[in-house]
Amino acid sequence: MNDSSPDEGRVRVVGTAHVSQDSVREVEATIREAQPDMVAVELDEGRFRQLKGGTPDDIEARDLLRGNTVFQFIAYWMLSYVQSRMGDKFDVQPGADMLAAVETAEEEQIDVALVDRDIQTTIQRFWRRMGTMEKLRMAGDLAFGVADARGVGIIFGIVVGVFLGPLVGLYGDVVGITDFVLARAATGALLGAVSAYFIYAVAATTMDGDDALVAGVGGGAAVGLIGGVGLGLGSGLVTGVLGGLGTAIIGSLAIGVSVGIAAGLVVGTLLNVFGLFQAPEEMEEFDMSELTDGDVVSAMMEEFRRFSPGGAEALIDERDAYIAHQLVALRESGRDVVAIVGAGHKAGIERYLANPETLPPMESLVGVAEKDGFPWGKLVGYGITVVFVAFFALLAMAGVGNERLLTIFGAWFLINGVFTFGMAKLAGARWTSALVGGLVAWMTSINPLLAPGWFTGYVELRHTPVNVGDIGTLNKILSDEETPIVELVKELFDVPLFKLIMVVAAANIGSMIASFLFVTYVLPVIAADLGGVSGVTSLMLDGAANSADLIWSTLT
Incomplete structure (x- = not known):
């Protein structure tokens, strides 16, 4: 009172x-x-x-x-x-x-x-x-049941690995990562994935769903490392089907992600050992008879x-x-x-x-909360847009013809559209939703403050209502500890909210992958006669010099 x-x-x-x-x-x-x-x-x-x-x-x-x-x-x-x-x-x-x-x-x-x-x-x-580190910690706990430095390290390692993969494909030969190594890595990744699926399917007939999943992931990793990477089983088939570019893409991404996860786990473990990262205490089991x-x-x-x-x-x-x-x-x-x-x-x-x-x-206490600190995200977003525009402007100033510039832009448009459309469709998006995301992906890729998934989700919501009540349905599905995880995933995709989240996320991920693949793999191929990446870089420097000369002559 x-x-x-x-x-x-x-x-x-x-x-x-x-x-x-x-x-x-x-x-x-x-x-x-x-x-x-x-x-x-x-x-x-x-x-x-x-x-x-x-x-x-x-x-x-x-x-x-x-x-x-x-x-x-x-x-x-x-x-x-x-x-x-x-x-x-x-x-x-x-x-x-x-x-x-x-x-x-x-x-x-x-x-x-x-x-x-x-x-x-x-x-x-x-x-x-929520800060970036807090979101990483939450992701580590929800995904792996680890909220300390190890969980953060794993999540951070995956993110770093996705960025590291294309660099491995471009400059791996400097550290001894040859085409042979990339072929073995790609074979190991694909063989491991296929083996994991079959081991899970067999194990699920006699084991609990989660135990079967662990068996599938562990067995698939072992088969991939020993059979694919170590012995090279199926290496010739993989390179024959994927070709040199496809093998390099999958192999370098597999190496990058593996190295990122391993490094993140090692660093996280060391931080815990030396007490440099304060892990939160585990919640104790509740007993209503003993607690108020x-x-x-x-x-x-x-x-x-x-x-x-x-x-x-x-x-x-x-x-x-x-x-x-x-x-x-x-x-x-x-x-x-x-x-x-x-x-x-x-x-x-x-x-x-x-x-x-x-x-x-x-x-x-109401309205949109403003983040504290410098708006690094916006700065990076605008910076990428400026870099993209400057890329074409400098090439034009260096004397690269319009036909070549249109070819480069067309490749950018196509790879972004195909990957965004494909990933959204795999997540269950409607044809129209996936198509809209694919068509705007080239634009949203140069402005990270936008995302193709938003446009894909916008069209998706025009046909499938999503509301807060879906959360209750999701909770019921997730509280089921008897149903195998594969069946649970199928049930989750039947819930409009979960499907929307997956469609939006998949479209955005597809665009991100396409952007990295364009810079690290596609551009060197279509600009091979210009000297590849190093040649294009030289042309951009020439374009900058020509632009400076033009500005100076205009001012004087």
């Missing part, structure tokens, strides 16, 4: 665990006993409607082009999944406490106030506040904080202030209020209620 002047109302804050049956009973009893003027609940309009069985909000197609929409839903999905798993553990539906508060208030004919910030705003700010509601929710809050202190600020601290703003306004209007909030929010809200002058301005 909070002190107030005679003209003000009073606010009583009840902290609950969103997955606790005990909390449900406490909420019902408190409201019936207190008989307040209003019951305030930690819900926004969308979640309230969904909790009452209404239709969740659809994602608007135009919102996808604002950027980060899919990533925000991934973050929302992660948070919802953690809470859902806790609900399964304690045998109570997540949100049962809020539903009990609403239904009890309705039975007692008490008004209900929705005092939480819009979930889309919260998730958007949560994502924007506050303990459970606080533990879940700390789980989010270990991923991202900045993200937790948006997820927890900002919402404390937002909810407190709403409750202060209700109190000042003279109402007696019982506020039902998550136990992890109770202490922060009560501090603000006791000292409302410490509340941050409301305008700082």
Whole structure:
């Protein structure tokens, strides 16, 4: 209960665990006993409607082009999944406490106030506040179950490996990576992939789905290394089918990614050994009979904080202030209020209620969160666009003919379009969606602030509605520990939200791959008579010199 002047109302804050049956009973009893003027609940309009069985909000197609929409839903999905798993553990539906508060208030004919910030705003700010390292750590934990330096190292190694692969193809001969080595690496990668599939298929008939997957990946890696890389089994067939360029592409990417993962794992392990990377402590198993509601929710809050202190600020601290703003306004209007909030929010809200002058301005708690620090992403994005335009301008100034420039641009357009279209179609995109992504890929590749996946997803959403309710379906699928993982993946692709995420991601990945392949493999081939990469570089320098001379002569 909070002190107030005679003209003000009073606010009583009840902290609950969103997955606790005990909390449900406490909420019902408190409201019936207190008989307040209003019951305030930690819900926004969308979640309230969904909790009452209404239709969740659809994602608007135009919102996808604002950027980060899919990533925000991934973050929302992660948070919802953690809470859902806790609900399964304690045998109570997540949100049962809020539903009990609403239904009890309705039975007692008490008004209900929705005092939480819009979930889309919260998730958007949560994502924007996460640093790059925090996102890598989260990816490592979700993908490999490792959130310490090893998980970060593996994810970082994969990213570095994708960049390293094309360099291996271009300059590998300097360090002894010959065509023979590239052929063995490509053979090992393909033989390992095929072997992994067959080993998994056989193992799945007698083993648990996840165990069969481990057996498939481990067995495939062993066969690829020993049979493909070591003995060269099928090397002649691979080079004959793929040709020299295809073999070099697959082989160099396989070497780059393998080296990146290995180096990342080694560096991550060393950082852990020497204590240079503070790994978060593992969450302890919960026992509802031994923990209070506050303990459970606080533990879940700390789980989010270990991923991202900045993200937790948006997820927890900002919402404390937002909810407190709403409750202060209700109190000042003279109402007696019982506020039902998550136990992890109770202490922060009560501090603000006791000292409302410490509340941050409301305008700082809503809208788009700005990232702290220098906008390196935008700088790099604009820089790539400038480099692309300068590339053609300098070649033109060096005297390269229009026909050759059109050939180079056509190759850029084609490889971006084919890879973007193909990857989006593999992810299940409609023909029209994949085609739109392919047609704009050349443009979005020179402006990283855009992405072909946004356009592909935009068209996809015109035909397949996606809404927040899909997250509940995804949680049910992921909570199934009996179904083999391959079947689970098929079920996931039947959910519109998951399919949208995969389509957008696949289109973007296809464009990225195409861009690297163009610079490192395609350009040297189509510019072979110009001297390859080194020859084109020399021409660009000549073009820069000619441009400088022209500018100087014009000025003087």
